[in-house]
Amino acid sequence: xHQLTIAEIIRGLRDKQFSSVELTSHYLERIQQLDSQFNSFxxxxxxxxxxxxxxxxxxxxxxxxxxLCGVPVAHKDIFCTxxxxxxxxxxxxxxxxxxxxxxxxxxxxxAGAISLGKTNMDEFAMGSSNETSxxxxxxxxxxxxxxxGGSSGGSAAxxxxxxxxxxxxxDTGGSIRQPAAMTGTTGLKPTYGRVSRWGMIAFASSLDxxxxxxxxxxxxxxxxxxxxxxxxxxSTCLDRPVQDYTAHLNDxxxxxxIGVPSEYFGEGLDSEVGARVQDALKEYEKLGAELVEISxxxxxxxxxxxxxxxxxxxxxxxxxFDGVRYGYRCENPADLRDLYMRSRGxxxxxxVKRRILVGSYALSAGYYDAYYNKAQxxxxxxxxxxxxxxxxxxxxxxxxAPNPAFKLGEKNADPVAMYLEDIYTIATNLAGLPGxxxxxxxxxxxPVGLQIxxxxxxxxxxxxxxxQFQQASDWHQQTAPAAE
Amino acid sequence: MAVDAQTIEKLAxxxxxxxxxxxxxxxxxxxxxxLQLVDQLQAVNTDGVEPMAHPLDEVQVLRxxxxxxxxxxxxxxxxxxxxxxxxYLVPKVID
Numbered sequence: 085x086h087q088l089t090i091a092e093i094i095r096g097l098r099d100k101q102f103s104s105v106e107l108t109s110h111y112l113e114r115i116q117q118l119d120s121q122f123n124s125f126x127x128x129x130x131x132x133x134x135x136x137x138x139x140x141x142x143x144x145x146x147x148x149x150x151x152l153c154g155v156p157v158a159h160k161d162i163f164c165t166x167x168x169x170x171x172x173x174x175x176x177x178x179x180x181x182x183x184x185x186x187x188x189x190x191x192x193x194x195a196g197a198i199s200l201g202k203t204n205m206d207e208f209a210m211g212s213s214n215e216t217s218x219x220x221x222x223x224x225x226x227x228x229x230x231x232x233g234g235s236s237g238g239s240a241a242x243x244x245x246x247x248x249x250x251x252x253x254x255d256t257g258g259s260i261r262q263p264a265a266m267t268g269t270t271g272l273k274p275t276y277g278r279v280s281r282w283g284m285i286a287f288a289s290s291l292d293x294x295x296x297x298x299x300x301x302x303x304x305x306x307x308x309x310x311x312x313x314x315x316x317x318x319s320t321c322l323d324r325p326v327q328d329y330t331a332h333l334n335d336x337x338x339x340x341x342i343g344v345p346s347e348y349f350g351e352g353l354d355s356e357v358g359a360r361v362q363d364a365l366k367e368y369e370k371l372g373a374e375l376v377e378i379s380x381x382x383x384x385x386x387x388x389x390x391x392x393x394x395x396x397x398x399x400x401x402x403x404x405f406d407g408v409r410y411g412y413r414c415e416n417p418a419d420l421r422d423l424y425m426r427s428r429g430x431x432x433x434x435x436v437k438r439r440i441l442v443g444s445y446a447l448s449a450g451y452y453d454a455y456y457n458k459a460q461x462x463x464x465x466x467x468x469x470x471x472x473x474x475x476x477x478x479x480x481x482x483x484x485a486p487n488p489a490f491k492l493g494e495k496n497a498d499p500v501a502m503y504l505e506d507i508y509t510i511a512t513n514l515a516g517l518p519g520x521x522x523x524x525x526x527x528x529x530x531p532v533g534l535q536i537x538x539x540x541x542x543x544x545x546x547x548x549x550x551x552q553f554q555q556a557s558d559w560h561q562q563t564a565p566a567a568e
Numbered sequence: 569m570a571v572d573a574q575t576i577e578k579l580a581x582x583x584x585x586x587x588x589x590x591x592x593x594x595x596x597x598x599x600x601x602x603l604q605l606v607d608q609l610q611a612v613n614t615d616g617v618e619p620m621a622h623p624l625d626e627v628q629v630l631r632x633x634x635x636x637x638x639x640x641x642x643x644x645x646x647x648x649x650x651x652x653x654x655x656y657l658v659p660k661v662i663d
Contacts, residue, residue: 180647181647183640183643183644183646183647275623275624276622276623276624277623277624277626290621290622290623316629316631319628319629320622320626322624322626323629384608385608385609385612387605388605388606388607388608388609389606389609391602391605391606392606392609399583403583403584406584407649408648408649408656408658409644409647409648409656410647410648410649411649412649413649413650417659418659419659419660419661420658420659420661421584422659423658423659424584425580425584425585425586426586428583428584428585428586429585429586429587429588430586432585437585437587437595438595438598438599438602440583440585441576441579441580441583441585441595441599442599442602442603442606443583444579444582444583445575445579445599445603446606448578448579448582454610455606455609457619458609458610458612458614459606459609460619460620460621461612461614461617461618461619461620462609462612462614462617463619463620464617464618464619464620465612465614465617467620467623498601499598499601499602500601500602500604500605503602503605514623515623516622516623516624517623540623540624
C-alpha cells in the first residue's frame with residue numbers, strides 16, 4: 085500500500101479498495117517500525133491521524149469527499165499546528181504548542197487530508213544537510229551514512245522511505261529542491277507569494293516559500309492545488325487566481341524551448357551529476373523539446389547576495405524569540421538583559437547564531453548600504469538575467485545541486501562549503517521564480533536531481549514538463565532499498 | 569579574514585546573544601569566512617540599479633481597519649514562560 089502515489093490513493097479510496105483508516109494505520113506502523121533509522125519525524129500524531137481518517141472514511145461513504153479526503157501527509161515542523169508542538173527544529177521552540185493552524189495546514193484540513201505528524205528539519209530552516217536540527221540529523225534512506233539534504237530533510241526522507249506519500253516543505257534557498265534531489269523525490273518551490281506564509285515560522289521573509297515534496301509531478305500538482313491560495317493574513321501572498329495544476333499535465337511538450345545556462349555546468353559540478361543532467365536533456369529532445377543555450381551572467385553572485393539578505397532578514401525575524409512571550413527561557417536570569425542574552429545564547433544552535441550575527445553585522449550602522457542595499461541591487465541584476473532568458477525560452481534546466489548526497493559531518497567544519505551546495509537553487513529564490521527538482525538518474529550510486537525553473541506563476545507548465553519526463557522515464561519510481 | 573573579538577562582542581550585544589569566551593575565536597573565524605564570501609558583492613557595479621524588495625514588485629496590500637479576530641489573550645499568555653494576572657513577567661526592570 086505504501087508504494088501508492090497520492091493520485092492512486094485518491095482513486096483507491098473512492099473505489100473502496102481500502103479505507104483511510106487502513107491506509108493511515110499502515111503508514112503509522114511503518115513510521116514506528118522504520119523511522120528510527122532515518123529520524124525523519126520529530127512528532128508523530130497517531131491518535132489525531134486515526135480520528136481524522138475515521139472522519140474521512142465517513143465523508144467518503146457519504147460521497148462528500150473533498151480533493152485529498154483520507155490522504156495521509158506529513159508536515160514540516162515549521163508550519164504551526166493547533167495543539168501540536170511546532171519546534172522548527174530548535175531547542176528554542178521545544179515546548180511551543182501553537183494555539184492556531186498555519187494557512188497551509190488549514191488548507192489541507194479543508195481538503196480532508198490526514199496529518200501523520202511533523203517532520204524533522206534544519207534548525208529554523210538554516211542548513212543544507214539537516215544536521216543543525218536540535219532533534220538530531222536525518223539520515224538519507226539511500227545511504228544512512230549520508231545527509232538527506234536540507235532544510236526540508238525530514239520531509240524528503242519520509243517520502244523517499246515511503247513513510248508518507250507526500251509532505252509539505254519550505255524553500256528559502258533550495259530547501260525543497262536540494263533535499264528532493266538528494267533523496268530521489270520530486271520537490272516544487274512555487275513562485276514567491278503563491279503559498280501563504282501565515283503560520284509558517286519565518287526565516288527570510290522575502291525568500292521563504294512553502295511547497296510539496298512527493299514521488300511524482302502529478303502528486304506535486306495535487307498537493308500544490310491545495311497549498312496555494314490567496315490569503316489576506318499574509319500581505320505578501322499573491323492575490324491572483326490559482327491555476328488548475330493537473331489540467332495540463334498531459335499536454336505535449338513538442339516545440340518546448342528549454343534554456344540551458346552555461347553557468348550551471350561549469351567548475352564545481354560533479355562530472356557524473358553533469359552527465360545525468362545531460363542525459364535528461366537528451367530525453368527532452370526526444371520528446372520534441374528544443375535546447376537553447378542561454379547565459380545567466382550574474383549567477384556567481386547569487387550565493388554572496390543570499391548570505392547577506394537571508395541572514396539580515398533572519399536577524400530581524402528571530403528577534404521575536406526573547407524568552408518572554410513563548411519558547412525557551414534561561415534559568416534564573418539576573419536581569420532583563422541577562423534573560424535575553426542567555427535565553428537566546430542557550431536556545432539557538434551554532435548555525436542560527438552565526439546567521440543572526442552576520443545579519444546584525446550587515447544591518448548595523450555604517451554597513452547597511454555596503455551590504456544589505458548592495459545585495460538587494462545585485463538581486464535585481466540576478467532577476468533581470470532570468471527575465472531576459474524567459475524572453476527566449478519557456479523553462480530553464482540544469483542540475484539541482486552540484487554533488488550527490490555527502491557524508492554526515494563532511495561539511496560541518498566549513499560553513500562556506502556547505503553554502504555552495506545551494507549554488508544552483510539560490511538564484512531562483514532571489515528572483516522569486518518557481519523551481520522543481522525531479523529524479524533523473526544516479527551518480528556514484530546516489531540520486532541526482534534535474535532542476536526545472538519556470539517563469540513567474542507558470543507552475544502548471546513546469547509540472548507538465550516534469551510529468552512528461554516521468555511518463556518517459558522511471559527514475560522517480562526507484563525506491564531506496566531501506567524503504568522496502 | 570577573522571573578525572576581531574571586539575566586533576563579535578558588539579554584534580553579540582546588538583543581537584542579544586550570549587557568546588561564551590571559549591567559543592569566541594571559532595565564531596570570529598567562521599564569521600570572517602562568511603563575510604569574505606559576501607564581500608564579493610563589493611566588486612559589482614550597481615550604479616543606478618534600484619534595490620529589489622519584492623520579486624514581482626508588488627505593493628503593500630491595504631485592508632479595512634476592522635476587527636476580524638477574537639481576543640485570545642489567555643491562549644497566548646499560556647505560552648509564556650512566566651505570566652501573572654494577565655501580564656508577561658520579566659525580571660525587575662525599574663528599582
